[in-house]
Amino acid sequence: MPDNQSAAPRDALSGPAGLADVPHEPGAAKPDPIVVADDVRRRFGGLTAVDVKHVEIQRGAITALIGPNGAGKTTFFNLLTGFDKPQSGSWSFNGRSLAGVSAYKVARMGMIRTFQLTKVLAKLTVIENMRMGATGQRGERFLSALLQTWRGQENDVTTKADALLERFLLLKKREDFAGELSGGQRKLLEMARALMADPELVMLDEPMAGVNPALKQSLLGHVKSLRDEGRTVLFVEHDMDMVRDISDWVIVMAQGQVIAEGPPLSVMSDSRVIDAYLGSHHDQDLSDDTVAERIEAEAEDEIDAEHSAATGGTHKEVSA
């Protein structure tokens, strides 16, 4: 059972990240935002997947983006990083507008993302995947062509890749094909590869999905170390333990909109957030105690009310 006592200091940590005085409300202004988005709207046919009025991501902090299935989190990630285009809106990174900027250029500017389903190239070795990371996020065909010129070369890129593989405990797997790695090791490889381009902002889409418990702690440590070395982290996650353990700030989306913001503990007990999760037919982890207890209490109330209605307001023993 998660220890709420040990979780409590997380909110205190919002101080060092510069978030202590930020109001707990959607669209709250941050003291030093690295990303700012305004009126970003993405529709798929009749469905509005993203409709974000205003959001700011604090530099140097770990921000979690949570919300029920279909809330628009991945679509918003895709829009911010140039992997998709909104119908309208503006967004910037370090004060520079990113509207119309390709994913490759966004990556070169210092904003690198990973994917829900890892995009390590299965038929390349671990070290080859790492070398690819140095080029930013480009198409597979381009990367394969580039690789031909690199095979067998020892250079600065390889030295940097080896150092990262050591840090992420993957050096022993250096010559293995990425396709032979476990799900968790692939997540580690993707994170390590993202660091090859030395990004200022690392965006992780569901880093814990498909990761076994033994590797989870190691992954958590790696995410914290990104912040500790001065990077900004924005991650999408359904694992509420992870969200509570490492986030300085949490942004909640539902039906394409930002519906709540704040430190993890205050967001997880926010009635708007609980309602959003209850209102969706989710299949996600609701292991957080606060959320789980509220849901249980509401379910019990509902059962009591139904029972009361069925028995005319009194509880009766039914005899055979």
Ligand SMILES: Nc1ncnc2c1ncn2[C@@H]1O[C@H](COP(=O)(O)OP(=O)(O)OP(=O)(O)O)[C@@H](O)[C@H]1O
């Ligand atoms: N390419 C697409 N074409 C049509 N609809 C899409 C497309 N991409 C996303 N959607 C829809 O947009 C909505 C938001 O999806 P999105 O994947 O961004 O949500 P999410 O919050 O990341 O969900 P999850 O937590 O399940 O990954 C969903 O209703 C989804 O079905």
